[in-house]
Amino acid sequence: MKITGDQNLIKKMNKTIVLDEVVNHKMISRAEISEKTGLNKGTVSTLVNELLENHLVYEAGPGKSSGGRKPVMLLFNKQAGYAIGIDLGVNYILSMITDLSGNIIVQQKSSLHSLSTDDVIFTLIESIHNLIQKAPKSSYGIIGIGIGVPGIVNDKGTILHAPNLGWRDVQLKQILFEEFKVPIVIDNEANAGALGEKEYGIGKNIKNIIYISAGIGIGTGMILTNEIYRGYSGYAGELGHMTIEASGEQCSCGNTGCWELYASEKALLNQNQSFSHDEHKLQQYVQQASQGDQQVIEKFNKVGTYLGIGVSNIINTFNPELIIVGGRLSTAEPWMKDTLLSTVEKRALTYHRQTTKIIFSDLGTKSAALGAASLAISSFFAEHEELI
Amino acid sequence: MKITGDQNLIKKMNKTIVLDEVVNHKMISRAEISEKTGLNKGTVSTLVNELLENHLVYEAGPGKSSGGRKPVMLLFNKQAGYAIGIDLGVNYILSMITDLSGNIIVQQKSSLHSLSTDDVIFTLIESIHNLIQKAPKSSYGIIGIGIGVPGIVNDKGTILHAPNLGWRDVQLKQILFEEFKVPIVIDNEANAGALGEKEYGIGKNIKNIIYISAGIGIGTGMILTNEIYRGYSGYAGELGHMTIEASGEQCSCGNTGCWELYASEKALLNQNQSFSHDEHKLQQYVQQASQGDQQVIEKFNKVGTYLGIGVSNIINTFNPELIIVGGRLSTAEPWMKDTLLSTVEKRALTYHRQTTKIIFSDLGTKSAALGAASLAISSFFAEHEELI
DNA sequence: GTTACTTTGTACATTCAATAAACAAAGTCG
DNA sequence: CGACTTTGTTTATTGAATGTACAAAGTAAC
Numbered sequence: 001m002k003i004t005g006d007q008n009l010i011k012k013m014n015k016t017i018v019l020d021e022v023v024n025h026k027m028i029s030r031a032e033i034s035e036k037t038g039l040n041k042g043t044v045s046t047l048v049n050e051l052l053e054n055h056l057v058y059e060a061g062p063g064k065s066s067g068g069r070k071p072v073m074l075l076f077n078k079q080a081g082y083a084i085g086i087d088l089g090v091n092y093i094l095s096m097i098t099d100l101s102g103n104i105i106v107q108q109k110s111s112l113h114s115l116s117t118d119d120v121i122f123t124l125i126e127s128i129h130n131l132i133q134k135a136p137k138s139s140y141g142i143i144g145i146g147i148g149v150p151g152i153v154n155d156k157g158t159i160l161h162a163p164n165l166g167w168r169d170v171q172l173k174q175i176l177f178e179e180f181k182v183p184i185v186i187d188n189e190a191n192a193g194a195l196g197e198k199e200y201g202i203g204k205n206i207k208n209i210i211y212i213s214a215g216i217g218i219g220t221g222m223i224l225t226n227e228i229y230r231g232y233s234g235y236a237g238e239l240g241h242m243t244i245e246a247s248g249e250q251c252s253c254g255n256t257g258c259w260e261l262y263a264s265e266k267a268l269l270n271q272n273q274s275f276s277h278d279e280h281k282l283q284q285y286v287q288q289a290s291q292g293d294q295q296v297i298e299k300f301n302k303v304g305t306y307l308g309i310g311v312s313n314i315i316n317t318f319n320p321e322l323i324i325v326g327g328r329l330s331t332a333e334p335w336m337k338d339t340l341l342s343t344v345e346k347r348a349l350t351y352h353r354q355t356t357k358i359i360f361s362d363l364g365t366k367s368a369a370l371g372a373a374s375l376a377i378s379s380f381f382a383e384h385e386e387l388i
Numbered sequence: 389m390k391i392t393g394d395q396n397l398i399k400k401m402n403k404t405i406v407l408d409e410v411v412n413h414k415m416i417s418r419a420e421i422s423e424k425t426g427l428n429k430g431t432v433s434t435l436v437n438e439l440l441e442n443h444l445v446y447e448a449g450p451g452k453s454s455g456g457r458k459p460v461m462l463l464f465n466k467q468a469g470y471a472i473g474i475d476l477g478v479n480y481i482l483s484m485i486t487d488l489s490g491n492i493i494v495q496q497k498s499s500l501h502s503l504s505t506d507d508v509i510f511t512l513i514e515s516i517h518n519l520i521q522k523a524p525k526s527s528y529g530i531i532g533i534g535i536g537v538p539g540i541v542n543d544k545g546t547i548l549h550a551p552n553l554g555w556r557d558v559q560l561k562q563i564l565f566e567e568f569k570v571p572i573v574i575d576n577e578a579n580a581g582a583l584g585e586k587e588y589g590i591g592k593n594i595k596n597i598i599y600i601s602a603g604i605g606i607g608t609g610m611i612l613t614n615e616i617y618r619g620y621s622g623y624a625g626e627l628g629h630m631t632i633e634a635s636g637e638q639c640s641c642g643n644t645g646c647w648e649l650y651a652s653e654k655a656l657l658n659q660n661q662s663f664s665h666d667e668h669k670l671q672q673y674v675q676q677a678s679q680g681d682q683q684v685i686e687k688f689n690k691v692g693t694y695l696g697i698g699v700s701n702i703i704n705t706f707n708p709e710l711i712i713v714g715g716r717l718s719t720a721e722p723w724m725k726d727t728l729l730s731t732v733e734k735r736a737l738t739y740h741r742q743t744t745k746i747i748f749s750d751l752g753t754k755s756a757a758l759g760a761a762s763l764a765i766s767s768f769f770a771e772h773e774e775l776i
Numbered sequence: 777g778t779t780a781c782t783t784t785g786t787a788c789a790t791t792c793a794a795t796a797a798a799c800a801a802a803g804t805c806g
Numbered sequence: 807c808g809a810c811t812t813t814g815t816t817t818a819t820t821g822a823a824t825g826t827a828c829a830a831a832g833t834a835a836c
Binding site for chain 1: 394395397398540548549595596612613615617618619620621622623624625626627629630631632633634635636641642643644645650694697700701704705706707708709734735736737738739740743744
């Protein structure tokens with residue numbers, strides 16, 4: 001049965017629009033909302049009052065008059081609840097509490113010394129408990145936990161395969177729900193990163209974004225027409241295994257010449273084994289490069305060139321407005337950017353490259369955890385339509 | 389200003405749902421529509437009566453009773469108007485009249501012996517005049533002309549660049565509008581093909597489809613979440629220039645190792661010049677292959693292998709439900725399919741390839757013209773909201 | 777300070793689309 | 807032939823947005 005329209009739908013649409021207006025302005029009056037949205041003043045009043053009742057908005061006293069009665073300024077109550085966002089990396093867990101606007105309240109990082117499922121999940125649960133204790137009191141409490149993981153996740157929150165962790169079929173959502181009894185959202189780490197950049201980073205208000213998470217491997221999160229694109233079964237975005245050198249090196253995935261063999265940490269480590277990597281190797285290289293080590297700089301240059309090949313493919317394929325290079329490897333921006341851009345200049349189609357901006361992440365290593373938090377927040381609002 | 393909800397929006401939504409229901413069933417009664425959509429019987433009655441007034445639906449007498457009063461069967465009035473759909477190829481123009489359901493009423497093909505803009509447009513205009521004469525009388529007449537062209541088209545209907553025609557900056561939409569004074573829609577030939585398959589071919593009811601138009605070059609049309617994905621400036625889908633062999637042959641686009649160098653007619657012709665091709669070379673090869681010419685068969689096998697590399701990239705990237713191989717080259721299916729599929733088996737990620745169907749177009753060479761017609765039809769309904 | 781004008785936010789009557797329920801029309805079936 | 811079904815219309819009701827009027831609370835010019 002299709003979704004038909006009724007008055008309730010209209011109200012929900014308009015209330016969402018009003019709430020968005022409040023969220024997207026630090027402060028705004030009812031009159032201004034009416035003007036900006038085209039909704040009648042009376043309609044806005046009614047909707048705002050309902051939002052006030054649900055503690056999603058509050059009145060912050062009078063604003064500046066522009067020659068008449070002073071407006072009552074409305075603010076989004078970003079402290080109405082708190083989300084937990086987690087970036088489950090290959091050798092670390094970055095976890096944070098954010099408010100409903102994605103501001104980081106508490107942040108912590110644990111190192112992983114074993115990748116066994118049990119050990120990692122133990123550390124993960126410990127971190128979350130720790131964060132929950134530190135969460136401020138609020139109307140709705142901890143509204144959910146979002147987690148970005150480096151692997152393929154299905155719609156039931158099961159990690160089907162996380163090659164760099166060596167995991168298969170881990171029912172993470174179920175495990176965590178039993179422990180915490182709050183809504184859990186599991187997604188691919190690159191999707192989370194893309195979302196983080198779109199919601200709280202440089203990607204705000206941009207409809208088409210490709211986020212490249214370059215680390216041990218390469219994953220991509222694709223925001224197409226303002227939405228994460230997930231594909232038929234939710235596995236889209238495995239651009240790391242795009243063939244860019246058909247007769248190239250053997251990849252552990254079975255293919256040859258995968259992009260990530262040439263443009264991720266794998267290329268730097270000169271080895272095709274995902275597991276036995278040293279957490280600090282990349283940091284060491286970055287330090288060497290910043291000290292002027294030509295051999296290392298050349299390595300980064302080369303990785304930049306290969307990043308550029310993949311980026312060119314992305315430009316020709318998606319004609320996006322923005323490509324963001326994120327992930328651990330993006331810390332080596334200074335020695336990769338030039339070769340990346342010049343490769344794109346050479347390889348991408350003329351009309352396409354003119355309109356695409358290519359930048360390195362400004363949220364840095366936080367984008368995935370922030371995006372995970374935002375997934376939890378969206379999920380909360382989706383599950384609690386009665387509040388909106 | 390954002391689009392806010394009002395009662396008018398509700399009505400439009402529900403009327404569209406009702407009309408879709410009529411379109412998607414050969415025959416349907418008011419009661420059945422009410423049941424299937426969840427809309428109240430009275431609501432359906434009102435909306436249907438308005439559709440009757442606008443000649444978009446008509447009553448075809450009583451249907452079979454299931455133990456009570458006989459229902460009045462409703463049919464979509466696909467003869468309310470006619471669309472013209474055109475596939476502007478590199479050496480041919482395929483043009484057709486279709487009814488509003490995409491049934492071909494008249495179809496004709498012209499060969500092109502010169503690619504000069506003036507000559508082609510002259511032939512094009514002649515074809516259209518010819519078709520218009522043959523169009524049946526109807527309530528709304530010729531509701532629009534849709535054209536698929538092998539090049540990059542902007543949102544104003546200007547062909548920015550059509551490499552295989554040797555065209556740049558041709559204001560096709562404007563030229564044709566001045567001639568015919570009916571709405572004109574110009575789009576990329578691969579987008580049109582994808583749409584044709586989605587609306588009238590094997591892609592019905594499938595949300596994510598990648599259509600590969602393999603001819604002189606390779607273009608792709610991408611249906612993502614039920615919509616053609618066009619990217620930021622409308623140039624998305626140039627997968628033909630995706631690098632699959634970074635250190636490969638030089639392409640005329642400036643890049644090296646583009647997919648279409650290995651997996652299109654270009655690979656068969658053993659030459660990288662787009663213009664001096666023979667229209668009948670491909671047909672000749674196909675004939676030779678069907679007569680058992682091993683050398684030619686091997687050529688096709690190899691093209692199939694390279695098609696498989698790109699298809700694997702598409703699978704890993706988009707995780708689509710369906711990949712359709714269309715375009716002129718798809719006529720060589722028998723000698724390419726096996727190598728294509730075995731390449732995908734080897735190269736695409738395990739979880740991804742399981743869920744993606746790969747097929748050769750069943751609409752054959754008609755998909756682009758049909759899709760172009762469907763663009764004209766959609767555009768007509770979008771421009772005439774008052775009818776719905 | 778007083779008066780005229782502005783701006784904000786609420787109140788109320790009106791409009792319009794969907795709905796539920798009643799009902800008339802036109803069947804089937806034992 | 808009478809009881810039951812199904813279809814499609816009619817009518818009163820509900821609820822959301824709207825326009826207008828209005829009260830509240832300000833500014834600014836004289």
